[in-house]
Amino acid sequence: xxxxxxxxxxxxxxxxxxxxxxxxxxxxGLDVTAMARLMTxxxxxxxxxxxxxLEDGSNRLIYHWDLEGTVINLATVTRNNSLPSIAxxxxxxxxxxxEIHDYFAVDFTGREDLQPLxxxxxxxxxxxxxxxxxxxxx
Amino acid sequence: xxxxxxxxxxxxxxxxxxKIELTCDGERVKDAKQFVQFNSRGIEWLLERRNYIRDxxxxxxxxxxxxxxxxxxxxxxVERLADIKVPERAQYIRIIMAELERLVSHxxxxxxxxxxxxxxxxFMTCFALREKLMDVSENISGNRVHFSMNCFGGxxxxxADSESISRAIQQVKQEIERTLIPVFSTxxxxxxxxxxxxxxxxxxxQAWGAVGPxxxxxxxxxxxxxxxxxxxxxQLEFQIxxxxxxxxxxxxxxxxxxxxxxxxxxxxxxxxxxxGPININKYITVPQGETTARAEAPRGECFYYxxxxxxxxxxxxxxxxPSFVNMPTVRLMVxxxxxxxxxxxxxxxxxxxxxxxx
Numbered sequence: 001x002x003x004x005x006x007x008x009x010x011x012x013x014x015x016x017x018x019x020x021x022x023x024x025x026x027x028x029g030l031d032v033t034a035m036a037r038l039m040t041x042x043x044x045x046x047x048x049x050x051x052x053x054l055e056d057g058s059n060r061l062i063y064h065w066d067l068e069g070t071v072i073n074l075a076t077v078t079r080n081n082s083l084p085s086i087a088x089x090x091x092x093x094x095x096x097x098x099e100i101h102d103y104f105a106v107d108f109t110g111r112e113d114l115q116p117l118x119x120x121x122x123x124x125x126x127x128x129x130x131x132x133x134x135x136x137x138x
Numbered sequence: 139x140x141x142x143x144x145x146x147x148x149x150x151x152x153x154x155x156x157k158i159e160l161t162c163d164g165e166r167v168k169d170a171k172q173f174v175q176f177n178s179r180g181i182e183w184l185l186e187r188r189n190y191i192r193d194x195x196x197x198x199x200x201x202x203x204x205x206x207x208x209x210x211x212x213x214x215x216v217e218r219l220a221d222i223k224v225p226e227r228a229q230y231i232r233i234i235m236a237e238l239e240r241l242v243s244h245x246x247x248x249x250x251x252x253x254x255x256x257x258x259x260x261f262m263t264c265f266a267l268r269e270k271l272m273d274v275s276e277n278i279s280g281n282r283v284h285f286s287m288n289c290f291g292g293x294x295x296x297x298a299d300s301e302s303i304s305r306a307i308q309q310v311k312q313e314i315e316r317t318l319i320p321v322f323s324t325x326x327x328x329x330x331x332x333x334x335x336x337x338x339x340x341x342x343x344q345a346w347g348a349v350g351p352x353x354x355x356x357x358x359x360x361x362x363x364x365x366x367x368x369x370x371x372x373q374l375e376f377q378i379x380x381x382x383x384x385x386x387x388x389x390x391x392x393x394x395x396x397x398x399x400x401x402x403x404x405x406x407x408x409x410x411x412x413x414g415p416i417n418i419n420k421y422i423t424v425p426q427g428e429t430t431a432r433a434e435a436p437r438g439e440c441f442y443y444x445x446x447x448x449x450x451x452x453x454x455x456x457x458x459x460p461s462f463v464n465m466p467t468v469r470l471m472v473x474x475x476x477x478x479x480x481x482x483x484x485x486x487x488x489x490x491x492x493x494x495x496x
Contacts, residue, residue, distance in 0.1 A: 019218075019429060020218050020429070021215075021218060021429045021430045021431060022430065040345075043344070045344065045347050045360075046347050047347070047432070047439065047441050047458060048441055048443075048456070048458035048462075048463075050443040050454070050456040051456075052445060052453070052454045062443065064430060064441065064443070064458075066365075066439075068365070069362075069365030069366045070366070071366075071430055071432070073430065090345070090347075091345045091346050091347075091466075092345065092346050092347030092463065094346075094466060095462065095463075095465075095466050096458075103182075103183075116175065117174065117175065118174065118175050118178040118495055118496075119175060119178065120175060127180070127183070128182075128183055
C-alpha cells in the first residue's frame with residue numbers, strides 16, 4: 001500500500017511529506033485505532049511511539065511504523081492528554097504506552113492496565129513534567 | 139496448586155537488575171510478570187539538557203555492549219537534520235567498528251549461553267575469541283568498549299593498520315568454524331537444552347515487534363542493514379541468516395552464523411576503503427526540524443527520534459533500543475516452559491537491562 005492510499009484511508013487532510021528518513025503524515029484528530037488496524041493489516045511493524053510535550057500542556061505523539069523497510073511517521077496530538085490505546089490491536093504498543101504514561105502522563109484509554117514500567121510502583125506519572133529544572137525550553 | 143516464584147532483581151540466575159515473577163503449576167510456568175524499572179537513568183531527559191556534542195558521550199552510555207551503535211544512530215539523525223554528507227572512508231570505519239561490536243556482543247552472548255547450559259570450555263573459548271576482538275577495537279580506538287569513534291560528520295580516528303585487523307579476524311573466523319559451529323550444532327547437551335525450548339512463533343514475533351536475531355530466529359527476515367541500508371552497507375555482500383523454529387537453538391544458530399557474516403563485512407570494508415578524509419572537520423549547526431534514524435545493533439533495530447528548535451541543545455531525543463521490544467516476548471517464550479529452562483530462555487534474547495531502562 002502506498003503512502004497516498006494510507007493518507008486517504010485514514011482521512012488525513014494534510015499532504016504527506018517525504019523526508020530523508022521516510023514519510024511523515026500529520027493529523028491532530030487522527031483516529032489512532034483505525035490507524036493501528038490499517039497498519040497492522042498491511043503487515044507494518046510498530047517501531048515505537050514518540051511523545052513530545054507541547055506548550056499548551058498536551059503531547060504530540062508520533063507513531064513510527066516500518067512498512068517493508070520504509071519508515072512511516074504518523075503524528076497526532078493528545079486530547080485532554082489522553083488517546084485510545086492501540087495495545088489490544090497491536091501488542092507491540094503495550095510497553096511503549098506504559099513508558100509514555102510514566103514519563104508524560106498520557107492516559108491511554110481502553111487497555112487493561114497502565115502499571116508503571118520504568119518508574120517505581122509508588123511514583124507519580126509524568127516524570128518529564130514534574131522533574132522540571134526551571135529551564136523549560138519547550 | 140499454583141505458586142509464585144520471584145526471580146530477581148538480585149538473583150544468581152539473572153545477574154542484572156531485573157525481576158520476573160513466575161506463576162507455576164508444578165514445574166510448568168503458567169504465567170509471568172516482568173519488572174524492568176530498577177535501572178532507569180532518565181537518559182532522554184538528560185539529553186534534552188546538554189548540547190549535541192556532550193550528547194554523543196551520553197548516548198554512548200546507554201549501553202555498554204552496543205555503545206558505538208548508539209552514537210552512530212544519534213550522529214546519523216543529527217547529520218540528517220544538518221544535511222551533512224559523511225566522507226566514504228568514515229562510513230567504512232563506522233561499519234568496521236559496528237561489526238566488531240556485533241562480533242564482541244555475539245561471542246559474549248554465546249559464551250553466556252554455554253555457561254548457562256553448563257559448558258564451561260565453550261564459555262572460555264568464546265571469551266578468548268572476544269578478547270582478541272577487543273584488542274583489535276582497542277588498537278583502532280584506544281578503548282575496549284566505549285570506542286568514542288563517532289562525531290558529527292564522520293569519525294575521530296583513522297584505521298592505519300588494516301593488515302593486523304585482517305589477520306586477527308581470520309584467526310577468529312577459523313576458530314568459530316573449527317570449534318564453535320561444530321559444538322553448537324552437534325553437541326547433544328546443547329541440543330537437549332536448546333531444541334524446542336522457549337519457542338516464539340513468527341506470528342508472535344511480528345505482533346510484538348521483535349527485532350534482530352530474535353525475530354530472524356522466528357522466521358522474520360528483517361535486518362535494517364538490508365531493508366534500509368545506511369553508511370555503505372548497500373555496497374557490501376552479506377547474508378542474513380534466518381531460522382524458522384523460533385526456539386533457543388535457532389537464536390544460537392542465527393547469532394553464530396551472523397559472526398561469520400560480520401567478518402565478511404569487515405574484510406570487504408577493509409579492502410574497499412580508499413584514502414580520504416575521515417570527518418568534515420568543522421562545527422555544525424542544527425536547524426529546526428525533526429527526523430528519525432535507525433541502524434542494526436547486535437540485538438536488532440535501534441531507533442532514534444531527534445527534534446531540534448535550532449539551538450545547540452536538542453528539543454527531544456527518543457531512544458528505542460532493541461531490548462525494549464524484545465524483552466516483552468520473554469513472557470510468551472516461558473509460558474508452558476519448564477521452570478529450570480527459564481534462565482536460559484531469558485538469556486536467549488540477549489537482553490540488555492541497561493538499554494531497556496535507559
